[in-house]
Amino acid sequence: MRQHVKAIRRMARWIALGLMGGAGAALAAGEQFIPISSPRIGQMSAIGTGLSGGYIDYIELVNQRDGGVGGVKLAWEECETEYKVDRGVECYERLKKKGSTGASVFNHIHTGTTYATIERSVADKVPLVSIGYGRTDAADGRVFPFTFPLLATYWSQNTAQVKFIGMREGGMDKLKGKKIAHVYHDSPFGKETINIMNLQAKKYGFEVIHVGITPPGTEQQSQWLQVRQAKPDWVIMVAAGVMTPVALKSAQKVGYPVDRIVSGWWSGAEEDTIPAGDAAQGFITSSHTPTGTQFPVIQELIKRFYSQGKKGNMEDVKRVGSAYYNIGVIHGILNIEGIRVAQGKYGKKPLTGEQVRWGLEHLSIDEKRLKQLGALGLLQPLKTSCMDHEGGGAVKFSQWDGKKWNTITDWVSSDQSIVRPLIEESAAKYAKEKNIKLRDCSKES
Amino acid sequence: MFYRETGQYKTNYGADEQIFPIRQDRIGVMIILAFAYLAVPFIGDDYWFSAILIPFLILSLAAIGLNLLTGYAGQLSLGSAGFMAVGAFAAYNFMLRIEGMPFLLGFILAGLSAAAVGIVFGLPSLRVKGFYLAAATLASQFFIEWVLTKFPWFTNNSASGVITAQKMVLFGYAFDTPMSRYLLTLVIVTLLALAAKNLVRTRTGRDWMAIRDMDVAAEVIGIPMLKTKLLAFAISSFYLGVAGALWAYCYLGTVEPQAFELTRSMQLLFMIIIGGMGTIVGAFFGAAFIVLLPIFLNLFTSTIFAGQVDPGMLSHLEQLVFGGMIIFFLIVEPLGLARLWQLGKQKLRLWPFPH
Numbered sequence: 001m002r003q004h005v006k007a008i009r010r011m012a013r014w015i016a017l018g019l020m021g022g023a024g025a026a027l028a029a030g031e032q033f034i035p036i037s038s039p040r041i042g043q044m045s046a047i048g049t050g051l052s053g054g055y056i057d058y059i060e061l062v063n064q065r066d067g068g069v070g071g072v073k074l075a076w077e078e079c080e081t082e083y084k085v086d087r088g089v090e091c092y093e094r095l096k097k098k099g100s101t102g103a104s105v106f107n108h109i110h111t112g113t114t115y116a117t118i119e120r121s122v123a124d125k126v127p128l129v130s131i132g133y134g135r136t137d138a139a140d141g142r143v144f145p146f147t148f149p150l151l152a153t154y155w156s157q158n159t160a161q162v163k164f165i166g167m168r169e170g171g172m173d174k175l176k177g178k179k180i181a182h183v184y185h186d187s188p189f190g191k192e193t194i195n196i197m198n199l200q201a202k203k204y205g206f207e208v209i210h211v212g213i214t215p216p217g218t219e220q221q222s223q224w225l226q227v228r229q230a231k232p233d234w235v236i237m238v239a240a241g242v243m244t245p246v247a248l249k250s251a252q253k254v255g256y257p258v259d260r261i262v263s264g265w266w267s268g269a270e271e272d273t274i275p276a277g278d279a280a281q282g283f284i285t286s287s288h289t290p291t292g293t294q295f296p297v298i299q300e301l302i303k304r305f306y307s308q309g310k311k312g313n314m315e316d317v318k319r320v321g322s323a324y325y326n327i328g329v330i331h332g333i334l335n336i337e338g339i340r341v342a343q344g345k346y347g348k349k350p351l352t353g354e355q356v357r358w359g360l361e362h363l364s365i366d367e368k369r370l371k372q373l374g375a376l377g378l379l380q381p382l383k384t385s386c387m388d389h390e391g392g393g394a395v396k397f398s399q400w401d402g403k404k405w406n407t408i409t410d411w412v413s414s415d416q417s418i419v420r421p422l423i424e425e426s427a428a429k430y431a432k433e434k435n436i437k438l439r440d441c442s443k444e445s
Numbered sequence: 446m447f448y449r450e451t452g453q454y455k456t457n458y459g460a461d462e463q464i465f466p467i468r469q470d471r472i473g474v475m476i477i478l479a480f481a482y483l484a485v486p487f488i489g490d491d492y493w494f495s496a497i498l499i500p501f502l503i504l505s506l507a508a509i510g511l512n513l514l515t516g517y518a519g520q521l522s523l524g525s526a527g528f529m530a531v532g533a534f535a536a537y538n539f540m541l542r543i544e545g546m547p548f549l550l551g552f553i554l555a556g557l558s559a560a561a562v563g564i565v566f567g568l569p570s571l572r573v574k575g576f577y578l579a580a581a582t583l584a585s586q587f588f589i590e591w592v593l594t595k596f597p598w599f600t601n602n603s604a605s606g607v608i609t610a611q612k613m614v615l616f617g618y619a620f621d622t623p624m625s626r627y628l629l630t631l632v633i634v635t636l637l638a639l640a641a642k643n644l645v646r647t648r649t650g651r652d653w654m655a656i657r658d659m660d661v662a663a664e665v666i667g668i669p670m671l672k673t674k675l676l677a678f679a680i681s682s683f684y685l686g687v688a689g690a691l692w693a694y695c696y697l698g699t700v701e702p703q704a705f706e707l708t709r710s711m712q713l714l715f716m717i718i719i720g721g722m723g724t725i726v727g728a729f730f731g732a733a734f735i736v737l738l739p740i741f742l743n744l745f746t747s748t749i750f751a752g753q754v755d756p757g758m759l760s761h762l763e764q765l766v767f768g769g770m771i772i773f774f775l776i777v778e779p780l781g782l783a784r785l786w787q788l789g790k791q792k793l794r795l796w797p798f799p800h
Contacts, residue, residue, distance in 0.1 A: 041760045080743055080760045085697060085704055086500055090740055093496035112704065115607045116697040120495075123621075135607075187594060188606030188701055433541075434609065 031075040032068070032339060032350045033099025034059060037091045037108050039083035043216075043241060044109075046271040047324050051109060052078065053314040054328020055335075057301050060313075062336055064304065069339050070348035075099060081110060088113030089120075096124055101350040105129055105335050105360065111189060114147070119434075121146045126353035127360055129335060132265050132288060132327070136192060139390040140427035141361060142438040148360050148389045150334055151288040151382065154264070155422060156393040156414035158193045158236070161262050161286055162200050164397055164412055165234050176205035181232035183223065183239075183247065186212035190238040197236070199418055217243030224250040233260070240266035245276035252279035259284065259399070269323035273400045281402045286395040289330050289378060290407045293321030296374030297329060323405065330379055337363055337373075361386060361444075380411050386441035393419075448793035464642055481631055486624050494623035495696070501736050502627075502634045503691045508716040508728035509641050510684025515714070516723035517645055518677035519657025520570050521578055524585035525685050526709035527566075531559040531589060532686025533693035533700045534599050540611050541601060548613040552633070552690045559686025560679040562589070567678025571671060574660070586707055593702040607701040610694045626695045633691065637684060642725045644680070653677055654723070719774060721783025730782035734774075739767055 038052035039045065059074050068074050077098060079091035088110050096103045105127045108114050114134035121128050122145065129148045130138070136155050138147035152160070165180065166172040182197045184190035194210055201208040209230050211223050217239070224247070227235060235256070239247055244267035251258055259282030268285030276283075293302060298321050305312030306320055319325055342351050342359025351359075363384045370376040382391035394411035431438060448469050455461040465471045489498065511525045536555035540546045566585035570578050593599050593606075600606050613620040613629070620629050644650050652673045655663035664670055693700040712735055720731020742763045750759055778785045 041764060078747070080747075080763070082760075086736075087740075089697065090496040090500075093492045094744075097492075112607070112699075112701055115609070115699040115701070119609070119698050187703065191594075191606060430609070433611070435612075 030350060031073045031099060032104055033095075033102070034074055034076045034335065035091070035095035035098065035103045035106055036076050036078045037081045037088055037095075037106065037110070037113070038078055039081050039109055041080065042083040044083040046269065047109060048081075048083070049315065050269075050319055050322060050324025051328040051331065053312070053319070054325040055107070055331045056313040056328075057305055058297075058329050058332025059336070061297075061301055061304060062332070065300075069336055070343045072343070072348060072350055074336070074339075081108070081113065083110055085110070085112040085116055089116050092117050092120065096126055096353075099350070101352045102126065103353055104339055104351065104356045105353065107131070107331055107335065109133070111135075118144065118147055124353070125357070127338075127357040129331075129338075129360065131331060131334065137423045137426035137430065139388060139423050141384075141386045141389040142441060143427040143431045143436055144389065145361075145439060146357055148384070150360075150363075150384070150390065151330075151380065151392045152395055152414065153390055153393075153419070153423075154189075154192050154238075155196050155419045156390065156416070157264050157286055157288075157395055158196050159200065159415040159418055160393075160395045160412045161236050161264070162197075162204070163415065164262065164284075164286065164409065165236075166204070167409075167412075169233075172204055178206040178234070179209070179230065179232040180206055181209050181211055181227050181230060181235045183211045183213060183227065183235055183237045185215055185217060185238055185240055185243055187215045189240065190215075193236075193238055196418065196422065199422075200415075203418070213239075213243055213247070215243070216241055217246055220246050220250040221253070224254045224256065227251075228254040228256055235261040237261055237263040237267065239263050239272075243267070244272040245280070248273070248276040248279045248283055258282045262286065262397075265289075265323075265327075265395075268398060268405070270319075270405070271324075273405075278402060280400050283400045284397055284408070285400075285405075286397050286412070287323065287327075288380065288392070288395055289323070289326045290396050290398060291321060291323045291326055291405045292407070295326075295376070295378040297333075297378065298326065300374060301329070326378060330375075333373055333375055333379060334363070335360075337365060360384065361389070363391060386439060386444040447796075448790055450794075464639065464646075478635065481635075482628070486628065489624070489627070491623045494627040497737065497740065498627055499623070499630050499696045500692075501732055502630045503688050503696055504713070504716065504736055505729045505732040506634045506637060506691065507685050507688035507713055508720065508732050509638055509725060510681045510688060511713045512717045512720075512722065512725070512728050513641060513645070513653070513684065514677050514681035516717055516721075516727070517650060517657060518653035518674065518681075519660075520567070520674065520677060521575060522582040522681070523579050523707070523710050523714065524566060524582035524589075525681075525713045526705040526707065527586040527589035528559045528563055528682040528685035529689030529692060529709070530593060530700075530702055530705035531562045531682075532556060532689030533705070534593055534608070534702075535559065535686065536690035536693060537608050537610065537700070538599065538601075547615070548611075548694065549615065552687055552694075555690040556683040556686040559689065560683040563678040563682025563685075564675050567675050567682075570674045570678065583707075586710055590702050590706060607699055608693070609699045610697075613694055620695075630691055630695045633687065637687065638725060638728075641684070645725070649673070649676060657723075715771070717781075719771065719781055721781030721786075724781070724783040726786065727781050727783030730786070734782065738770065739763065742766055 036052055039048035059076055063074050079095055081088040081091050088108050092106060103126050107129050111133045114128055114130045117128060127146045129150055131150050134149050136153040138144040138149050139153055166175050197208050211226055213220055213223055248258055261283055263285045265287040268287045273280035273283060302320055306317050314320055338356055338360035341362050342355045346355045361384055366381050370379055380392040380394045384391040393414040396407055396411055397409040398405040399408050450467045453468050465474055507529060514520050514522050532555040535558035536551045539554050540551045569581040573581055600608050620626050652668045655668055656673060716731030716735045719734050721727025746759050746763055
């Protein structure tokens with residue numbers, strides 16, 4: 001028994017130490033603090049390691065090359081979320097007040113956590129950026145002042161995918177009478193595009209069949225047989241995680257041509273196609289960030305952190321330039337541009353989350369600026385406003401050749417005439433449920 | 446010396462039947478409650494309320510619920526998170542669809558809905574036992590998640606399937622600060638925990654334990670199987686349902702069916718195994734161990750080793766240590782932390798003059 005007591009006492013001391021340490025981590029005054037939530041372990045570890053790696057590398061690049069943003073050094077701290085809502089919320093609460101001016105902006109890399117912190121972020125006045133996940137209708141900045149689903153939402157991506165198929169068929173009018181199968185992850189994430197697929201089917205006159213795959217999607221034989229029997233001209237897939245390689249293998253097994261399957265950014269990484277082996281050859285995905293190391297900013301990161309034995313944040317140097325790494329770099333560019341724009345209004349000093357929010361709402365990145373950033377082709381030109389928190393809405397399509405992703409299109413824009421009314425309708429519903437008064441965008445400066 | 450009941454005479458039945466018959470226990474509980482109600486609101490900050498204490502209390506409540514079923518009545522269940530989901534979504538729909546529904550009533554109705562679902566999924570317990578029952582309750586886990594995802598009515602046709610909780614207003618007071626939510630959760634958890642503590646001393650509780658220890662014998666002495674087992678499922682699910690509603694309303698403010706997936710059920714089961722099966726205090730110990738320890742480990746390692754060790758490696762290390770500690774505690778005391786606590790109290794009775 002005595003040893004039990006001793007063990008407990010030892011543990012109590014240990015926990016107390018951890019607590020004190022957590023509270024005591026000090027940051028130098030005069031730094032802009034960026035919290036980094038990353039799911040490095042758990043089911044999304046490939047995303048967590050790649051994305052956070054790219055994000056942190058880019059922050060370090062800005063610190064070392066430019067001495068921070070406008071002379072203000074960037075400080076960051078990472079917090080492990082394990083891709084769980086409760087851990088993500090804990091990270092949010094832990095880091096939101098860190099630094100001299102509090103957290104600049106959160107990127108949760110998790111849809112559930114983004115949802116759970118939308119109201120908190122308004123109360124705490126800290127902006128949330130969700131690139132490629134999160135709440136789609138948050139693109140309506142009148143209802144969601146602090147949430148920024150930048151670049152492209154699932155709905156925008158979906159209209160761009162239909163447009164891509166139209167391009168391949170030789171014009172949108174050629175879609176008439178065609179058949180498209182919508183194979184989706186049967187979860188809130190996958191079901192988001194059902195409605196918008198139906199709308200487009202009506203508009204362009206194609207037939208759509210919906211095939212749900214039960215998460216996580218390790219068994220898809222019967223669904224792909226169903227697809228095979230329906231003989232669709234194209235398949236638009238909404239997949240993530242293990243569903244992608246299994247889908248590709250199942251498609252190959254039933255004899256459906258893989259180069260007729262178009263999927264989205266959560267199945268467009270090397271980690272998604274390599275496990276499928278040669279079944280993945282010809283697979284097409286859309287993404288807001290192409291892969292590859294040919295972009296000047298990636299080259300600079302390699303030169304600075306991964307040459308001559310130097311060490312960046314990535315454990316595996318080969319993953320620099322991979323899909324998730326590049327998305328991470330994009331996270332760095334967009335969040336830091338938000339801070340830079342805000343500095344233009346509030347001065348070159350550490351800014352509060354509320355001030356960074358203004359910057360994110362007034363992002364204006366054109367080709368010239370992209371060239372300066374070394375990200376021409378890596379990032380699309382975008383402009384955010386009080387009305388529009390999405391900004392870009394375009395995606396690039398890539399095809400897997402068995403070894404790497406090859407970009408096969410330029411930026412394909414989305415059809416905002418379909419997406420925008422849906423976003424406003426959905427946001428208005430949320431506003432009504434929550435009694436939120438819409439911001440008057442004509443009065444915002 | 447400090448913990449000795451010598452000289453505490455019980456002169457009437459009331460004194461003998463108290464929830465905490467020993468004076469030191471009563472004082473201890475009072476001190477803990479006073480601390481939680483009076484001191485914590487002043488010394489805690491937003492982080493402690495909304496990231497540590499509220500989830501800890503809610504999961505403790507859920508663990509109590511599961512402990513009533515598994516620890517007391519001996520019915521192994523792997524569907525507990527499913528019942529939490531029922532509670533969360535029932536509360537949401539009651540408050541959405543009935544104008545002016547007070548949220549406390551909504552929580553109670555949420556608990557009752559979960560209880561009703563619990564009874565249905567408890568039916569197999571009349572025929573199967575042990576691991577087979579666990580597999581049968583697993584069905585509830587998947588079925589409930591599937592229903593909530595499949596039928597958009599439950600999420601009010603939200604495109605993403607995520608619901609956002611309505612405001613909680615009581616007599617014109619809105620529970621919108623972390624502290625007020627903490628106090629609200631604390632009140633509900635205290636009441637339900639005391640109710641559970643009392644319940645297990647009643648005839649119902651003793652029936653449950655009789656069934657747990659040997660169901661054939663229990664049946665022979667006249668304990669009705671049907672009623673008792675289903676009651677265990679109903680009450681356990683009621684607790685889980687209220688916990689689910691609290692999770693949605695007091696903690697996250699949003700709910701998606703995926704928040705209550707199988708891993709949550711497993712987590713609750715581990716809580717009562719590590720905390721102590723068949724004890725109420727064990728639920729709190731278990732919740733603290735499973736919920737808080739990983740966070741403290743993360744805080745600890747991230748401040749001690751930050752920058753020196755690869756962050757991915759660090760996260761794996763935390764899991765390793767956490768797993769190691771689970772094994773350590775189960776080897777040291779297979780009956781759980783509550784048993785350790787009890788042993789500690791036994792020692793204190795003799796201290797400082799052990800044999």
